[in-house]
Amino acid sequence: MDLSGNRFAGYAALAVLAAGLIAVPALDLPAFYVAFLFVLYYWVALATSWAILSGFAGYWSFGHAAFFGTGVYASATFAAKLGVPFLLTIPIAALLAAGLGAGVGFVVFRLQRLRGELFALMTISVTFVLATVVSNTPIDGGLGVYLISVQVPEVFGSSTGTFYLLGLFFAALSIWTAWKISRSKLGLGLFAIHDDEDVAEVKGVPTFRYKIWAFAISSGIAGAVGSVYAIYVSYVTVGDTFDVTVIMYPVVMTIFGGSRHWLGPAFGAVIIEAALYTAAAGPEASIGRAIVALGLILTVLLLPSGVMPSIVRLWRSIFPPRKVTYRATAPAASATASAADGAVLTIDGVKKSFGGVQALKGVSLEVRRGEILGLVGPNGSGKSTLINMITGHYPLDSGTIMFDGVPIHELPAHDIAALGIARSYQIPRPFDRLTVRANVALSGMFGAGKLDDEASVYGQAQHWMEFCGIANRADDFPPQLNLHERKFLELARALAARPRVLCLDEVLSGLNHTEVDAALDLIRRIRDNGTSIVFVEHLMRAVVALSDRVAVLNEGELIAVGTPEETMRDPHVVRVYLGDAHAA
């Protein structure tokens, strides 16, 4: 506990900073400084809120002006026209903006392809469509709205003080929200979505819901900021509200600062706002905007991760982080380990075609409790497609898949993962910007284990990393690992999900002789823990050594099922593998 002093010092520094900032309006500084700080807070809040979806999950919104504008006109309508007290319009504005964000998300996030691009373009469209609606309806009418008449409560003897504190409050709120999210399950899910959304879904992250939540929070904060801003400027127009500047600045600030760090956008906002302020004396607005746009291009090309990673490195060299050691906690034995025999997974008449290619032509197969089922067949026979069907990666054309009596073929992939089916990928697909530890922990949180306290998440992650022999790489990032280690990472995160059925897609390919033996031993131990295994493999030595039963697929059809010896002697199978001449 010797380092708790350090932590205490941190809190104390934060408290002093907060008190100092809160006291600024009482200092009787020239109005100019207070106004400058208000504008700074305004950008900090907009940029940070933008990053909650766009920075963390990588869905770049070009429509922050739409949500900001929703807030502006919510205040203009409710406070100036309907006489609702100003402070009450802020939550109204936030809710309306969040609702709009969730609506846009609902339309775009369901798409299978081009989600990111369509999301970006849709958010631009929403901005200008909203501008059209506002200027052609009594909301604005094209002339702008005056909010002078709105009563503003006074703090420190002036309404300036009130605006200052509101600005400070929303800047702090957005940073706090971003910080909270970046450390939460939601945040981990968003980071995973950024790296590989399809894999995130299969690992159990409810991607659709998470994106909508993140976007609603992000839009809601922008709406609240817009609402405060409207009263602050006291005259709002469509042209100034739904402006490309409001779209671009948060993007530039976030990317410059570092979009995956909770403090990155705020840092970027401070630097860019200060730079603009020093330069603003000269050129007119449109040129200033062009210069910021040029800055955006240079940042994207030359510094795509922003400056925050360097700052974090510097910070850690000055204040080394507390060394955390994780003690492995073995998970409780699987409840189904000793359950009776019978089918755990029943696949019945599953068909799937891709365009004109029939990948599966009506496959029926059952996986029995506690068995290792080898799934073999030539390339293109449909093995991987079958795994993709079981885990819900693709919808099937017809047929049913029952998991412990529950139909799962219509469930989204994350629900299937939560029920207890996990898979590994033939070509490892880790989340590249999460550490090995976080990769494994994510499966624990979102998989069938449904762990929610930090101690057991990281304790079990440690256990599975040790089980798979990669604990020494826990704090490295997947691209630093060699193929062998990446394969075992795949296995570790599949296991951390605590599946009852584990689908292994060619885990052995590319491994050398000793590594294969180690892997076979590992797979047997997994089964001994009560997990049923579907094991796709080309390496016949491994299939025969491991499998209780073998199923052979050829051209999308199941041609044989039985013990390894039976199936290997089956004339059909021999014909498929060796040609007619060898068939008995």
Add this chain to the structure above:
Amino acid sequence: MPGLNLVEQSLITGFLAGSLYGLLALGLSLSWGLLKLVNIGHFAMALLSAYLTWYFGTELGIPAWWAGAIIVPVFFVYGVALHWVFVKFRVSEMASMLITFALAIIVESFIQTIWTADFRRYSTPLADQSFMLGGLYVPKLNLLACLVAALLAVGTWGWLKFTYAGKALRACAEDAPIASAYGIDHKSLTYLLSGICAAYAGVAGVFIALIGTLAPNEIWTWIGVVFAVVIIGRLGNPVGALLGGILIGVCEALTQSAVNPAWAPLVSFSVLILLLLVKPKWI
């Protein structure tokens, strides 16, 4: 029956205006579909071309066709250069949007600084000429724009469908590593296509100058409309882009005559939302 006549007239107007959307959508659809780059700057370049055409015509006395002959090759070179930057810095699909968005802002403020935010109108002798077709009024310039759009769309479609370069480009869009394993020189073809897309922005700009009213913020008005057109016409499909443009143009014209001209920008957006909700697999 004046009512019916009004409807027929808006069909014609919408058809012709829509083909201009198609012309604008052409370059965007090709670069998005085949190069995987979403070029928001396409609209800004089209507007820049329009301003240049107008400037050449009114200030320097260079007729629009000659202006086009200057602008289009220059834009081609710009397209190649832009792609060089994208290749050099390995710009991702999403990053390409950020960069071209920033380019659009730079071009907008360039236009605003040089030519101010005032509306500009290029009046040429041809501008007001039209002929009557069965009691309906057909402006000649719009018809010409429509023909050029059709020519480019069908020509590009044929090029992609029947020539080696076109097939190679489609193969690369499908799976670049496999295509290059078959010996397709991917890089130089993508430069060519990027140049062509920018040149199409140049062509569209010439007609925009001749037909429309120019203002710097037109860029943003177009984005919503043309992006809907590109999706409706399917990515990388030139004829689809033209047909999508015509569909949106007709819907807008009908809305304008039936409801209120001010609501036209909502049309394409609503059509797109409907498409995404009802047929998400269209994408």
